[in-house]
Each structure stands twice: as C-alpha cells, then as structure tokens.
Amino acid sequence: MSGLTQDNRPHVVIVGAGFGGLEAAKALGGESVRVTVVDKRNHHLFQPLLYQVAMAGLSPAEIAIPIRSVLGKHANIEVLLGEVTEIDLDDQTVHLADGDYLAFDYLLIAVGAQNSYFGHDKAWAPHAPGLKSIEDALEIRRRVLLAFERAERELDPDERQRLLTFVVIGGGPTGVELAGALSELARRVLADDFKRIEAKDVRVLLAEGADRILLPFDPELSKKGAEQLEDLGVELVLGKQVTDIDADGVTIGDERVEAATVVWSAGVKPHPLAKRLGTPLDDRGRVIVGQDCAVEGYPNVFAVGDVARFTTPDGGVLPGVSPVAMQQARYVADAIVRRTPRAERRPFTYLDKGMMATIGRSRAVAQTGKLRMSGLVAWIGWLVIHLWYLVGFKNRVFVLMQWVFSYVVYRRGARLITDQSQRSTTSSGS
Amino acid sequence: MSGLTQDNRPHVVIVGAGFGGLEAAKALGGESVRVTVVDKRNHHLFQPLLYQVAMAGLSPAEIAIPIRSVLGKHANIEVLLGEVTEIDLDDQTVHLADGDYLAFDYLLIAVGAQNSYFGHDKAWAPHAPGLKSIEDALEIRRRVLLAFERAERELDPDERQRLLTFVVIGGGPTGVELAGALSELARRVLADDFKRIEAKDVRVLLAEGADRILLPFDPELSKKGAEQLEDLGVELVLGKQVTDIDADGVTIGDERVEAATVVWSAGVKPHPLAKRLGTPLDDRGRVIVGQDCAVEGYPNVFAVGDVARFTTPDGGVLPGVSPVAMQQARYVADAIVRRTPRAERRPFTYLDKGMMATIGRSRAVAQTGKLRMSGLVAWIGWLVIHLWYLVGFKNRVFVLMQWVFSYVVYRRGARLITDQSQRSTTSSGS
Numbered sequence: 106m107s108g109l110t111q112d113n114r115p116h117v118v119i120v121g122a123g124f125g126g127l128e129a130a131k132a133l134g135g136e137s138v139r140v141t142v143v144d145k146r147n148h149h150l151f152q153p154l155l156y157q158v159a160m161a162g163l164s165p166a167e168i169a170i171p172i173r174s175v176l177g178k179h180a181n182i183e184v185l186l187g188e189v190t191e192i193d194l195d196d197q198t199v200h201l202a203d204g205d206y207l208a209f210d211y212l213l214i215a216v217g218a219q220n221s222y223f224g225h226d227k228a229w230a231p232h233a234p235g236l237k238s239i240e241d242a243l244e245i246r247r248r249v250l251l252a253f254e255r256a257e258r259e260l261d262p263d264e265r266q267r268l269l270t271f272v273v274i275g276g277g278p279t280g281v282e283l284a285g286a287l288s289e290l291a292r293r294v295l296a297d298d299f300k301r302i303e304a305k306d307v308r309v310l311l312a313e314g315a316d317r318i319l320l321p322f323d324p325e326l327s328k329k330g331a332e333q334l335e336d337l338g339v340e341l342v343l344g345k346q347v348t349d350i351d352a353d354g355v356t357i358g359d360e361r362v363e364a365a366t367v368v369w370s371a372g373v374k375p376h377p378l379a380k381r382l383g384t385p386l387d388d389r390g391r392v393i394v395g396q397d398c399a400v401e402g403y404p405n406v407f408a409v410g411d412v413a414r415f416t417t418p419d420g421g422v423l424p425g426v427s428p429v430a431m432q433q434a435r436y437v438a439d440a441i442v443r444r445t446p447r448a449e450r451r452p453f454t455y456l457d458k459g460m461m462a463t464i465g466r467s468r469a470v471a472q473t474g475k476l477r478m479s480g481l482v483a484w485i486g487w488l489v490i491h492l493w494y495l496v497g498f499k500n501r502v503f504v505l506m507q508w509v510f511s512y513v514v515y516r517r518g519a520r521l522i523t524d525q526s527q528r529s530t531t532s533s534g535s
Numbered sequence: 536m537s538g539l540t541q542d543n544r545p546h547v548v549i550v551g552a553g554f555g556g557l558e559a560a561k562a563l564g565g566e567s568v569r570v571t572v573v574d575k576r577n578h579h580l581f582q583p584l585l586y587q588v589a590m591a592g593l594s595p596a597e598i599a600i601p602i603r604s605v606l607g608k609h610a611n612i613e614v615l616l617g618e619v620t621e622i623d624l625d626d627q628t629v630h631l632a633d634g635d636y637l638a639f640d641y642l643l644i645a646v647g648a649q650n651s652y653f654g655h656d657k658a659w660a661p662h663a664p665g666l667k668s669i670e671d672a673l674e675i676r677r678r679v680l681l682a683f684e685r686a687e688r689e690l691d692p693d694e695r696q697r698l699l700t701f702v703v704i705g706g707g708p709t710g711v712e713l714a715g716a717l718s719e720l721a722r723r724v725l726a727d728d729f730k731r732i733e734a735k736d737v738r739v740l741l742a743e744g745a746d747r748i749l750l751p752f753d754p755e756l757s758k759k760g761a762e763q764l765e766d767l768g769v770e771l772v773l774g775k776q777v778t779d780i781d782a783d784g785v786t787i788g789d790e791r792v793e794a795a796t797v798v799w800s801a802g803v804k805p806h807p808l809a810k811r812l813g814t815p816l817d818d819r820g821r822v823i824v825g826q827d828c829a830v831e832g833y834p835n836v837f838a839v840g841d842v843a844r845f846t847t848p849d850g851g852v853l854p855g856v857s858p859v860a861m862q863q864a865r866y867v868a869d870a871i872v873r874r875t876p877r878a879e880r881r882p883f884t885y886l887d888k889g890m891m892a893t894i895g896r897s898r899a900v901a902q903t904g905k906l907r908m909s910g911l912v913a914w915i916g917w918l919v920i921h922l923w924y925l926v927g928f929k930n931r932v933f934v935l936m937q938w939v940f941s942y943v944v945y946r947r948g949a950r951l952i953t954d955q956s957q958r959s960t961t962s963s964g965s
Binding site: 146147148164165166167169171173174177183185186187205239240243250251254257258297298299300499502503506510519520521522523524 | 576577578594595596597599601603604607613615616617635669670673680681684687688727728729730929932933936940949950951952953954
C-alpha cells in the first residue's frame with residue numbers, strides 16, 4: 106500500500122476511528138502529512154447514545170456516520186476498512202488481516218476498549234451482551250422485545266416472571282442510562298403494546314458492586330440519580346458482586362435472580378492489540394504512555410483514549426471517557442504537525458469539563474467544577490451537549506426530532522426485531 | 536390459546552401481517568369478532584420502499600412499524616409472534632412451530648410470496664439475495680458497500696472491475712427502482728467517498744428476460760423508463776435469460792458478466808404454507824380462490840394477496856401487487872363482519888388505480904386509466920402516494936425529511952455496514 110504513491114510527506118497511520126482516532130484525523134486534515142485511518146468498521150459510532158439504539162429509541166444510522174463521509178473532504182486522508190492484527194514497532198509497520206501492511210512515520214493507536222467479564226468472558230458473554238457496537242445494541246433490543254413477546258404467551262407464572270425480569274449489571278453512567286431507559290420502555294411503551302402484560306409485572310434491576318451508583322460522581326448526585334431511577338421503577342442492588350450468569354439468570358452475591366435478559370455494563374478491558382505491541386502495560390492491560398502520550402522508547406508511536414494509561418503528575422490516572430481521548434488526540438496531532446522532538450513536547454494536560462448521565466427521558470445528573478445539577482435542567486444540558494458532539498448535521502436534526510417525537514407521544518419508533526439469520530432468501534420465507 | 540377466554544364472538548385468525556393481513560385486521564378492529572394476527576416477525580414492512588433501505592437511503596425503522604403498535608388500540612385484536620407450520624382445514628386449527636395451536640371460526644391466509652430462482656434456489660440464492668425482508672435489504676446494502684471498500688484497495692484491474700460491477704436481475708418495478716437507486720448511490724455518493732474510484736469505473740446492469748423493462752406498463756412508458764435508466768448510467772440487457780449465477784458473476788444468455796454483487800428481483804413464488812393447505816393450487820403454486828376470495832370447499836377460509844390466485848370473470852388473473860391484497864382484505868373483512876353466507880356474497884371486484892415505478896431520485900413512470908406520466912411529475916406523484924400509504928405518522932415525516940435531505944445535499948445517511956456475526960461480545964472486539 107505504502108508504495109503506491111511517491112510522496113515525501115510523513116505517513117501517519119491511525120488505528121481506530123472512535124472518538125480519539127477520528128479527532129486526530131480531523132486535526133491532521135489539510136496538514137502536510139499523509140494520513141491513513143484503519144478501522145474494522147466503516148462507521149464512526151457515537152457511543153454515548155448507543156443505549157438508545159438498544160432501547161429502540163433511535164436507529165443505528167442516527168448515531169453512526171461513515172468514516173469516509175466525515176474525512177472525505179481532506180485530500181491527504183485515506184480511509185481503509187481492515188482489521189489490524191499486528192503492529193511491528195521495530196519495523197514501523199502495521200499489518201492487516203488480509204496480509205497487507207502499512208509502513209508508518211507516525212502511529213496513533215486509538216483502538217479503545219471492549220467488554221470484560223471479570224475473567225468469565227466465555228461463560229458470561231453469551232448470556233449478558235455488552236454495549237459496544239451497533240450489533241450489540243440490536244442484539245439487546247432483540248432480546249428485550251422477544252422477552253415481551255414470549256411473556257405475552259407464557260402461561261406458567263414463574264417463567265413469565267423470569268421473562269419480565271431484566272437485569273443491568275454495572276452502575277456507571279451507561280448502566281444507569283440503560284436501566285432507566287429500559288424501565289421506561291418496558292412500563293410505558295411495551296406494557297401498552299402487550300395486552301396481557303401490565304407495568305407492575307415488569308422488574309428492572311440494576312446491580313452495582315460498590316455501595317452507590319455513578320461512582321465517579323459526587324455522592325450527592327449518586328443519591329439523586331438513585332432516587333430518580335427508583336422513581337422510574339428500577340430496583341437497585343448495591344454492594345454485591347455478580348458471581349454467576351447463565352442462560353436462566355444471574356447470581357448477585359448469594360441471591361439468585363431468575364431473568365431472561367441480562368445486560369453487561371460492569372467492566373471493559375483494552376483492545377487485544379495493546380498486548381501485541383510488546384511495550385509496558387498497566388495492571389489492566391492498558392498501554393503505558395508518557396506525558397506526551399507516546400509509548401516508552403518510540404517517540405513517534407502514540408496511544409490515546411481507553412487503550413492508554415496516562416498517569417497525571419499528581420499520580421492520578423485519566424478515566425476512560427471520550428473527552429480524554431479527544432483532547433489527547435488533538436494534542437498528538439499538534440505534536441505531529443509541528444514535528445516536535447520528544448524532549449521539547451510540553452506535557453499533555455486534561456481539561457476536565459465535568460460529567461453527566463441521563464436517567465429516563467427528562468432526568469439527568471451533571472457535575473462540572475463545583476456545580477451540581479439534577480432533574481430536568483441537567484437533562485436539557487445533557488441533550489444539548491450530546492447533540493452538539495454528535496457528528497453530522499443531519500444526524501443531529503434527526504435525533505432531536507426523534508426525541509421531540511418520543512417526548513410528545515411517548516412511543517418508540519424502532520421497536521423492530523431483526524436477525525441476520527432470518528434472511529428470507531436463506532430461510533423458509535417471511 | 537383459544538381456551539384462555541370465554542367468548543362467544545367468532546374467532547378470526549389472520550396469518551401474515553403484510554398489506555393484506557394488516558388491512559383485514561384494521562377493518563375488523565372494534566367489530567364483534569375476536570381477531571388473532573400471527574406473523575413470524577414483529578413488524579409490518581412497507582415493501583415498496585425496501586429498496587431504499589438496501590441502497591442506504593432509509594433506515595429499517597422508517598419503513599417498518601411494530602404490528603402491535605398499529606393494532607394495539609383495538610381491544611378485540613391479539614397479536615402473536617409465531618411461525619405457522621400447519622393449517623388443518625378439517626380440524627379448523629392453525630398450528631405453530633412451538634407446538635401451540637389456534638382454533639378458528641374464520642381464517643385469512645395472507646402470507647405473501649418469497650423469492651424464487653427458476654428452480655435454482657439453493658445454487659443461486661447465496662450469490663444473489665432478493666429483496667423481501669429488512670435482513671435482505673441490510674445484506675444487499677452490506678454487499679454493495681463492501682464491494683466499494685474492496686475495490687478501493689484492489690490493484691488487479693480485472694478484479695477491481697468485477698468488484699465495481701453490479702447486476703440487478705429482473706426488470707419489473709422493484710428491479711428498475713433498485714438499479715436506478717444503485718447507479719445513483721454508486722456514481723454520486725460512493726464515487727465521492729472513495730478516492731480511487733470514479734463514477735465511470737462503475738457498471739450497473741439491469742437484466743430482463745423480456746424484450747422490454749416494466750412489462751406490465753404501457754410500452755411507451757417502458758421506453759421512457761429505459762431512457763431514464765440509461766441517463767442514470769444503467770446498462771440494460773434485454774431479451775436474455777439468466778442461465779447461471781455463481782460467486783464470481785452471472786451468465787446472461789451466453790454472455791458471462793463478472794460481478795461481485797448480484798441482486799435478484801426476477802421472480803417470486805407463494806409462501807410454502809400454500810402447498811400445505813391441501814387445496815387446489817395453480818401452476819405457480821398459488822391457492823386457487825373463488826370470486827369471494829374463499830377456498831374451494833371451505834367458505835370460512837380465505838386467501839388474499841400474493842399467495843392467492845384470483846381469476847377475474849374475463850379470465851384474467853389479478854397481479855401480485857399491494858392494492859389487490861388490500862382490497863381483497865377489506866372485502867373479506869366485510870364478509871366476515873356481516874356473516875354473509877357464501878351463496879349470498881357478491882363477487883370481489885378489483886379497482887385498478889394504476890401503477891408506478893420510480894427511477895432515481897426525481898424520475899418515475901406512472902399510468903392510471905388512460906393517463907401516462909413520466910419524469911418529475913410522476914416522481915412527485917409517486918412520493919405523495921408512497922408517503923400516504925406508509926403506515927405511521929412519524930414514519931411519514933421522517934421519510935419525507937430523509938428525502939428532502941438527500942435531495943438537497945445528495946448524501947445517504949445510512950451507509951452502515953453491519954453484520955450480526957460481528958457482535959463485539961462474541962468476537963475479538965472492535
């Protein structure tokens with residue numbers, strides 16, 4: 106690939122087009138470098154709204170955008186759909202699954218994280234999908250809607266209750282958002298659609314190992330968030346670890362909960378590429394980077410976002426949230442554009458603008474600096490910020506319309522059960 | 536199931552919630568009958584716009600609506616997600632895949648059609664998906680987008696041309712719509728997105744066995760349609776039968792066309808349930824019905840739409856189009872509501888309001904009575920009628936917005952490659 110063009114500009118390879126990779130590519134657009142962005146998928150995904158796809162509030166196309174359409178206007182950027190299997194730091198090459206390779210002058214590793222089931226990946230993952238991709242979200246949607254379909258016809262009361270019990274594991278922002286949206290979907294939309302199911306039949310549990318939800322938030326906001334969730338009918342199970350997940354339900358501490366639908370939001374681990382770099386990793390498997398986001402010994406190789414461990418001068422570790430990835434990406438792009446030698450790079454500093462989590466359709470908690478907000482005001486702030494950062498003008502308009510629509514009439518448009526295995530041309534028909 | 540409630544109202548079972556089944560159910564809503572609608576899927580699909588999902592112009596949720604949400608307001612209608620495996624006319628029961636069964640007083644069979652490959656289903660279907668379900672549409676979308684991704688990186692000129700050659704088989708309205716939309720997508724959107732692909736590199740072929748496309752239309756309109764397609768860059772291959780389809784391309788007559796993406800739109804056959812009824816079928820396998828849409832020997836069993844063969848008094852056979860299914864459905868619902876004995880039923884008459892096909896984003900052909908239209912006027916008529924019949928207010932608004940958007944900026948929002956087999960929790964991560 107790299108031999109295709111005669112070009113003296115340095116070649117920057119960006120692996121991963123999530124928040125970090127896309128931000129870096131945008132910052133390098135039009136600069137005097139050649140950029141190749143490699144991703145296994147053809148789209149950038151706005152993960153903060155992925156729970157809405159899982160809960161049938163949004164369609165995939167509303168929170169995802171083709172990488173080519175974001176970066177297409179820059180003549181110096183190429184986009185490549187492919188899976189990176191190996192990175193050879195000594196040879197300065199990136200190897201793809203199809204046998205092709207790319208030689209780089211600069212490398213940015215921005216491959217993110219994936220679900221981690223406390224060492225039980227194989228046993229638990231099939232029963233408790235996480236929420237990392239569009240396919241995951243559609244699978245969760247399918248499971249939730251199918252559970253209602255089956256419950257509607259089930260005559261055995263125990264099995265019926267199991268079908269109507271939903272467990273979300275992990276009380277971070279994503280788990281809270283999922284549990285809140287799930288309870289609303291189940292009680293206000295689906296209980297209407299299904300004639301034999303009433304809102305009171307539905308149980309939604311949110312299990313968190315710590316003694317409060319939204320751990321990174323101020324305890325006051327955790328309490329507000331918990332109250333808002335309970336208002337929506339979510340049962341909180343705090344201070345207990347999940348010890349088992351199987352096809353019939355979960356065991357939380359020593360309590361068994363029979364549940365047909367379990368969603369995992371309790372932990373992530375870095376993408377497996379981190380391990381294959383051969384550079385030092387932290388205890389969670391993240392690539393340890395210096396104050397310039399570069400990897401030890403390789404001043405032209407950077408890692409940003411969830412796959413990197415960045416230790417601040419005061420000894421803290423930057424959290425796995427999108428603003429960290431995006432700010433690091435812009436910092437790295439700047440260092441590349443200026444060709445700054447390692448010794449002269451000023452340290453990266455993270456500007457923490459705060460954090461927020463939404464709980465149902467008009468409630469949220471938010472904190473920024475010393476400011477604490479909850480309820481409708483926080484929700485409006487959440488909506489504005491999320492629309493702002495959603496890539497693509499059209500997507501913003503459509504998502505806003507979906508929200509206005511579901512706010513007014515309380516319906517979910519995307520309650521579709523789809524399943525690739527049911528293509529009519531390969532099965533017995535419609 | 537049928538033993539659940541004490542109810543003296545007759546029980547109407549409707550199998551299939553396509554145009555016919557849904558229309559009948561709506562007409563029976565609020566009447567003095569109990570209705571159960573059984574469908575293998577949880578959504579009604581607006582098939583006339585399915586080609587837009589395949590061509591990344593619309594999202595699935597914009598042309599599909601949960602059956603429960605359409606029929607939920609009627610207290611006398613139950614919706615059941617299930618697959619009908621057997622219909623026992625003597626026992627007057629419908630049997631489901633899960634072992635459950637429904638006893639009926641009236642039965643409406645509205646299961647539609649599926650793709651038929653001229654006797655080559657097994658050999659051809661994997662290489663040439665048809666367009667009958669959302670999953671089919673997403674699979675076609677995936678193949679088209681992946682072909683471009685691969686062509687962008689392909690150095691061998693022959694393989695590159697094969698990747699950029701698209702063949703649509705069947706020159707009926709769906710084939711014409713697909714070919715036109717595919718050519719526009721490829722030339723105006725994708726050729727922009729992909730830096731190494733130019734519009735002139737792309738070949739889109741439309742193969743039709745007859746000597747003109749749009750066979751049911753007036754020959755004058757076939758000619759107009761052909762001209763409009765050719766303006767869009769579609770190559771027409773007329774008067775030749777497809778004799779082979781394999782992984783590398785198709786053989787049309789004795790001409791071999793190497794093509795990575797082939798779409799089937801050349802023939803349908805009735806749903807396999809038709810065969811299992813044990814009543815007389817026509818040469819295409821359709822259930823032969825009388826002038827009252829009822830099956831020979833069973834005055835309480837009706838079949839409508841694509842699965843039925845209805846012969847008009849002048850010896851013609853009603854075509855497999857949605858207006859036929861919907862008008863028949865309303866006729867049958869009326870006969871059921873009035874409990875009209877067979878002998879007293881007036882014959883069903885089909886009111887043909889005309890037909891239309893769209894060709895690209897602002898062209899169409901239409902004929903109604905003696906009126907013939909083509910070009911922009913026909914396209915506006917097409918748009919108005921399709922929005923009118925699209926079920927659900929929200930869907931109409933969103934589809935209209937999508938059209939306005941893509942009309943103005945010529946982009947497709949839904950260019951996502953998704954694949955259930957790529958769920959991050961079961962694979963090696965994103």
